[in-house]
Amino acid sequence: MKKLNLISLAVVVALAGCSDDDDKSSTKTLTVENTLAVGSEQCVNGGTETLTGADSNDNGELDSAEVTDSTVSCNAPATSLTASQLAPLTDNDWFKSAQVKVATSEENIAAVVKESGKAKNVILFVGDGMGISTVTAARIMAGQLEGKLGEEHQLSFEKLPFSGFAKTYNVDAQTPDSAGTMTAMASGVKTDAGVIGVDENIERGNCATVAGNELVTATELAEIAGKSTGIVSTARITHATPAATYAKSADRNWEDVSDMPEAAVAAGCEDIASQLVNFEANLEARYEGLDVDGLEVVMGGGRRHFLPKDAAYNSADAVSSVEGDRTDGRDLTAEWKAKYPAGQYVMDQAGFDAINADTTERVFGLFNETHMQYEADRANDVAGEPSLSEMTAKAIDVLDNNDKGFFLTVEAGRIDHAHHAGNAYNALSDTVELSKAVQVALDKTSIEDTLIIVTADHSHVFTIAGYPKRGNPILGKVVPVGSDEPSLAADNMPYTTVGYTNGGGFRDLGDETDADVGYDFAPVTGRVDLTDVDTTTPGFHQEAVVPLGSETHAAEDVGVYAVGPGAHLVTGTNEQSLIFHVMDYAADLVKQADAKLAQ
Ligand SMILES: [Zn+2]
Incomplete structure (x- = not known):
């Protein structure tokens, strides 16, 4: 109504002006254009508002009361992005590095070998207990040891072009153990917890149920096919993970005859150590006319x-x-x-160093009475022992003397043990050493003819918690963004970034580099005031919520990282047993072994 009145008034004024030309200046019509911002209510992409009206009070401006017409013209949505519009993105380092990564991934996919049997060599690395949180924390630790903030760092195997996830549960267990998980990877068949190289029809601990349920491992297939074969571990070589590559046992604990029930020995079951030494004879006994030469590297x-x-x-x-x-x-x-007079048995660093890999056809190294030392504790070995990366280098140098290629399993066995002891320092140090060992393998082989897979058998209840600021020491107390003082919990005490859901909990053992010393103390219940404790020392054991004699495995998926022929099949979330099938595809293990047996 008001607007209509104004219009009629303006018309009246204009008519009056026309009929009286000697009068003072006539009333002018004014037009004003206002730019509308992007995101405005009238125009989401911005635009122009045009206001018109007569300057009835003659002040030279179009007052709001004088506006008689208003039109809005909205901008059309953009049909292209200009460089200046994109500059905040394209000049950004995160954006640029991701663009490079996309291009690299395209190249990796273009280079995929879509044909089986192209891998002459296969190396399977297993970080025992190396869950995703362990990989993340070890990456940060490795980066911080190099003077970086840490989070941006990548371990050697994190740079591999293909990766996926493995579901680790055992046939009879939600949270698995190493025996069932490594059997799945080594043989392509998931099985029960606690059993080695046999399927789920086994009854754990019952020797009589082994016969007929034995599985064939990738190591055995490679051996039959004429490849060189090797097993390297920082754990006891009879421990579950390495054992699953060569042994069949109703119980992972039957490491030697003294560990077995008398009934099992009487029934003819062979202990795991004996099966290792008799690997060649046992394999030949299973296949008529087969003649193999046994494991080249143990x-x-x-x-x-x-x-x-x-x-x-x-x-x-x-x-x-x-x-x-x-x-x-x-x-x-x-x-x-006696079986291998040309082979070299070694038990210390000096013996290891003396091995000439070019001329040595076979190595049997037992460097410790029980598990080898933690990497951080290696200098404390009585007679000295090699590192995982040194053993990996030597193993490849011995195994690659065979024109038919090789199959090598390398286990970083003590990541798991440090976690069980509730000591992140050693778990992460041994993970960093595994990363070095993988780099050694990458440097010594070609991705043209060698499939390398890096994975874990299972995870641990190890967490990276709180809101620490970027670059905060991974073993330190949580210091929040914008502060130099530790965050305090509801109990007014500081807390560490890494910790365990269960286990022995807090120990402050200072410079102690052997995580297992933690077992000398009873589990600690409840919180501890860490205000005056240096949580970054080798001997610090993180707090645990549920007190247990030993920290436990965790059930979530683990990462699988791969490069080389067949590596592109490592993608998605799969049963852990898929890993055997990827290795078989890459190297035609079953096909080649079958051809050999048919000769
Ligand atoms: Zn374990």
């Missing part, structure tokens, strides 16, 4: 399971007064030497 710990329980057999590296455990009097190291 390196790890666990000497006690190979020696008689008699101090006379102690090595210079012995820790216990009687090093050997075997109650059947057998010295399996002597048996191995």
